[in-house]
Amino acid sequence: MNSEFTIAVHSLVLLAYKPDHMATSEEIARNVCTHPARVRKVMSSLRKSGYVEAKEGTGGGFMLSSRPEEVTLADLYMETSYGSIKPTWCSGDDSQECMVAGNMAAVMGAVFSEAEAHLIDYLRQITVSGMLERVRAAQAEKR
Amino acid sequence: MNSEFTIAVHSLVLLAYKPDHMATSEEIARNVCTHPARVRKVMSSLRKSGYVEAKEGTGGGFMLSSRPEEVTLADLYMETSYGSIKPTWCSGDDSQECMVAGNMAAVMGAVFSEAEAHLIDYLRQITVSGMLERVRAAQAEKR
DNA sequence: GTAACTGTAATTACTATAATAACAGTAAGC
DNA sequence: GCTTACTGTTATTATAGTAATTACAGTTAC
Numbered sequence: 001m002n003s004e005f006t007i008a009v010h011s012l013v014l015l016a017y018k019p020d021h022m023a024t025s026e027e028i029a030r031n032v033c034t035h036p037a038r039v040r041k042v043m044s045s046l047r048k049s050g051y052v053e054a055k056e057g058t059g060g061g062f063m064l065s066s067r068p069e070e071v072t073l074a075d076l077y078m079e080t081s082y083g084s085i086k087p088t089w090c091s092g093d094d095s096q097e098c099m100v101a102g103n104m105a106a107v108m109g110a111v112f113s114e115a116e117a118h119l120i121d122y123l124r125q126i127t128v129s130g131m132l133e134r135v136r137a138a139q140a141e142k143r
Numbered sequence: 144m145n146s147e148f149t150i151a152v153h154s155l156v157l158l159a160y161k162p163d164h165m166a167t168s169e170e171i172a173r174n175v176c177t178h179p180a181r182v183r184k185v186m187s188s189l190r191k192s193g194y195v196e197a198k199e200g201t202g203g204g205f206m207l208s209s210r211p212e213e214v215t216l217a218d219l220y221m222e223t224s225y226g227s228i229k230p231t232w233c234s235g236d237d238s239q240e241c242m243v244a245g246n247m248a249a250v251m252g253a254v255f256s257e258a259e260a261h262l263i264d265y266l267r268q269i270t271v272s273g274m275l276e277r278v279r280a281a282q283a284e285k286r
Numbered sequence: 287g288t289a290a291c292t293g294t295a296a297t298t299a300c301t302a303t304a305a306t307a308a309c310a311g312t313a314a315g316c
Numbered sequence: 317g318c319t320t321a322c323t324g325t326t327a328t329t330a331t332a333g334t335a336a337t338t339a340c341a342g343t344t345a346c
Contacts, residue, residue, distance in 0.1 A: 101175070198313080
């Protein structure tokens with residue numbers, strides 16, 4: 001799985017955590033431990049689907065434009081990584097006469113597709129604010 | 144996800160399909176469309192957990208040593224790809240003072256871990272012989 | 287008009303994956 | 317016992333996917 005999903009989740013949780021719900025790509029990148037350009041790429045995609053707003057120019061940055069209790073990890077997965085649990089490498093060869101070789105790619109494709117549907121169902125149960133609560137709980141555990 | 148899982152599934156389905164439940168690594172590799180050495184590596188691992196037997200020397204090869212109705216895709220996933228849905232890249236940094244940065248890696252780790260548990264539950268419902276039936280059904284669809 | 291931002295594309299570096307080659311070990315059949 | 321046909325395993329190389337970096341055009345605040 002592509003790590004843009006992780007970056008999207010982390011970024012939104014950070015925005016939800018900050019009192020003004022706002023941060024620049026540089027600030028987010030430092031928190032996430034990646035490059036600002038990568039954060040802008042991911043956030044730019046989330047902006048197009050309305051989860052955040054971007055403000056250009058001095059004093060600009062990204063801000064939440066959705067309620068953290070309503071955005072689920074399934075939403076973010078769909079946006080950043082849909083289709084990524086299926087490996088690119090594919091078994092079999094449709095041109096072979098053997099029934100197994102000729103149909104395995106399609107059958108495995110269906111298996112991965114249904115597996116992803118289950119994954120999305122699970123991710124739908126977790127919201128951005130839920131993630132923030134988990135972070136708080138993890139922090140409390142540390143003591 | 145690593146494609147060794149796909150190779151394992153395809154190989155066992157092929158063995159279940161063949162009347163004598165036996166094939167050499169070269170024969171399997173041709174069917175799966177990969178290199179015989181790769182097949183041997185995957186099968187060698189399945190041998191250690193008892194799903195297949197290997198016979199060295201002339202006339203040798205791999206043969207099923209388990210009942211196709213009893214081996215599930217979860218078994219094969221565990222053997223070949225356990226842990227692979229979590230990306231290697233990891234967000235955050237435990238040494239940062241920010242609560243979000245300091246705990247995100249652990250929280251995301253737990254999310255991926257539970258997601259994998261759900262995936263395994265789903266794969267447990269699908270057996271090798273079930274896969275063979277799906278292949279037959281896909282073949283019938285082609286007409 | 288300058289400084290501080292985002293948007294986006296292009297390039298480079300790195301890492302994971304898959305293919306290939308090589309050879310030791312083993313069993314069958316002559 | 318020698319040859320042939322296999323597996324077992326490791327090392328090397330090629331390819332592809334992922335992430336970092338650079339660069340610069342566009343936008344807004346002051």
